[in-house]
Amino acid sequence: MRVMATMRLQTVDQWLGWLETLHPKAIDLGLQRVAAVAGQMDVMQFDACVITVAGTNGKGSTVAALQALLSEPRTRAAQAARIGTYTSPHLQRFNERIQIAGQPVDDNTLCAAFARVDRARLAVADDSSDAPALTYFEFTTLAALSIFQHANLDYIVLEVGLGGRLDAVNVVDTDLAIITSIALDHQQWLGSTRDAIALEKAGILRSAAPAIIGDSDPPKSLQQFVRQHAVSAVWAAPAPGSATLAPAHGFIATGETLQWCGCDHAGGAVLLDELPPPRLAAANWSCALQAVSCLDALPPASAVARLMRSTGLPGRRSWHEFKGRRCLFDVAHNPAAIHSLADELRAIRSAADAGKITLVFAALADKEVQAMLALLLDCVDQWIFAQLAQCPRAMEAVKMRELLQQLLRNRAAGQPGIAEAPSVATAMQMAQASCSARDTIVVCGSFYTVGEALDVLASPGQAPAGE
Numbered sequence: 001m002r003v004m005a006t007m008r009l010q011t012v013d014q015w016l017g018w019l020e021t022l023h024p025k026a027i028d029l030g031l032q033r034v035a036a037v038a039g040q041m042d043v044m045q046f047d048a049c050v051i052t053v054a055g056t057n058g059k060g061s062t063v064a065a066l067q068a069l070l071s072e073p074r075t076r077a078a079q080a081a082r083i084g085t086y087t088s089p090h091l092q093r094f095n096e097r098i099q100i101a102g103q104p105v106d107d108n109t110l111c112a113a114f115a116r117v118d119r120a121r122l123a124v125a126d127d128s129s130d131a132p133a134l135t136y137f138e139f140t141t142l143a144a145l146s147i148f149q150h151a152n153l154d155y156i157v158l159e160v161g162l163g164g165r166l167d168a169v170n171v172v173d174t175d176l177a178i179i180t181s182i183a184l185d186h187q188q189w190l191g192s193t194r195d196a197i198a199l200e201k202a203g204i205l206r207s208a209a210p211a212i213i214g215d216s217d218p219p220k221s222l223q224q225f226v227r228q229h230a231v232s233a234v235w236a237a238p239a240p241g242s243a244t245l246a247p248a249h250g251f252i253a254t255g256e257t258l259q260w261c262g263c264d265h266a267g268g269a270v271l272l273d274e275l276p277p278p279r280l281a282a283a284n285w286s287c288a289l290q291a292v293s294c295l296d297a298l299p300p301a302s303a304v305a306r307l308m309r310s311t312g313l314p315g316r317r318s319w320h321e322f323k324g325r326r327c328l329f330d331v332a333h334n335p336a337a338i339h340s341l342a343d344e345l346r347a348i349r350s351a352a353d354a355g356k357i358t359l360v361f362a363a364l365a366d367k368e369v370q371a372m373l374a375l376l377l378d379c380v381d382q383w384i385f386a387q388l389a390q391c392p393r394a395m396e397a398v399k400m401r402e403l404l405q406q407l408l409r410n411r412a413a414g415q416p417g418i419a420e421a422p423s424v425a426t427a428m429q430m431a432q433a434s435c436s437a438r439d440t441i442v443v444c445g446s447f448y449t450v451g452e453a454l455d456v457l458a459s460p461g462q463a464p465a466g467e
Helices: 004-008 012-022 032-041 059-071 107-123 136-149 194-202 220-228 282-294 301-310 335-349 369-375 397-408 424-434 447-458
Strands: 049-054 083-086 098-100 155-159 176-179 211-213 233-236 248-254 257-263 269-275 316-322 325-330 357-361 382-386 417-421 440-444
Touching: 012 107, 012 136, 032 107, 032 136, 049 059, 059 083, 059 155, 059 282, 059 301, 059 316, 083 136, 098 136, 107 136, 176 194, 176 282, 194 220, 211 282, 233 282, 248 269, 248 282, 257 282, 269 301, 316 447, 325 335, 325 424, 325 447, 335 357, 335 369, 335 440, 357 424, 357 447, 369 397, 382 397, 382 424, 397 417, 417 424, 424 440, 424 447, 440 447
Parallel strands: 049 155, 049 176, 083 155, 176 211, 211 233, 233 248, 325 440, 357 382, 357 440, 382 417
Antiparallel strands: 083 098, 248 257, 257 269, 316 325
């Protein structure tokens, strides 16, 4: 019985299918199960520097910026550091979640790690029937830690899956923690207020480790937690009307360029001048810059400028072409992220030669879908609601259309076009057929939505995707 699980599973897809049956719940927060197996595997401490990233939005972009900065040699004679990153969810292939030196690990490495986790899971129990029933995320987190253990890394960057305090990633004590942003999402697990959610995310903080806060209006509960636990925190420059907290980090616009202001590990001021507007969100870049500054690993300003111009991430305001039409892909899937995307769409519409905006939208049923749609009302000329394939949590396209029509019921302005599609692929074909070269197709609503759109671009006969 103990041998069967590891012998019968030969591919990544087989392993992932089995993992979905191992625990009765998709999400079951808590550290007891994962800590027991992690202890058996000896993957709770590393020689490499561990950075843990939590936050409602911006985690993936922050990890991408960290990967770019930490991989950059500080001098010509220096060797590039080896970085391992663990993120979730993936867009197209599971392997994206676990990367070494910027490259997804291969299937053989994954399968070997899954087998090690299963052997350890069985070893902590006297009988296989008593072995911990790990969730999908717990099991895959342990696989990532096992891979990193064997990879001779200088840095390990771990993205929290949900919350922080009880997330599987938190089984590892971090050397530096980042909380990118705090907004309402996953309230059924994390609480219904920003204060409650902030405390869950604060669970990754350690009194002996620097903390970088990216939210420009941090909840009082987070501020109190930092004081009570003597955490050495560097705060984001405040939003208008918010309290100023020190020390702080952030960008200042200086004409057409940016200046970054932060501090080093001793609290001394650090300034980087003549930086370009980054492809990824500036707030997330600031978190990453402050983190590497605290670690005394900040590259020269010229290298930072180059990385800010070049570093992108699929689905984070990434630009693509589909059959002669320009497309903007964004994984925004909660009101806070959609609010930011809406600002971008207004900027696009304000251009002198701007065409219309067609939105391909699909979301999960447990999200605040109508609130997201409301934020996009004045940004979209044509709506196409798509049905997500093989996603039981997806909201039906007809339901999303009904939610939009409720919002439009008392609208005095002209009514936009509204359509439904049986898939994201069909929705993109419909959008392409109805758009001109001046128009923009926007794909958003969930990671699943963008993942399926990327699959369309990767299908035979399509031009290579660009960003």
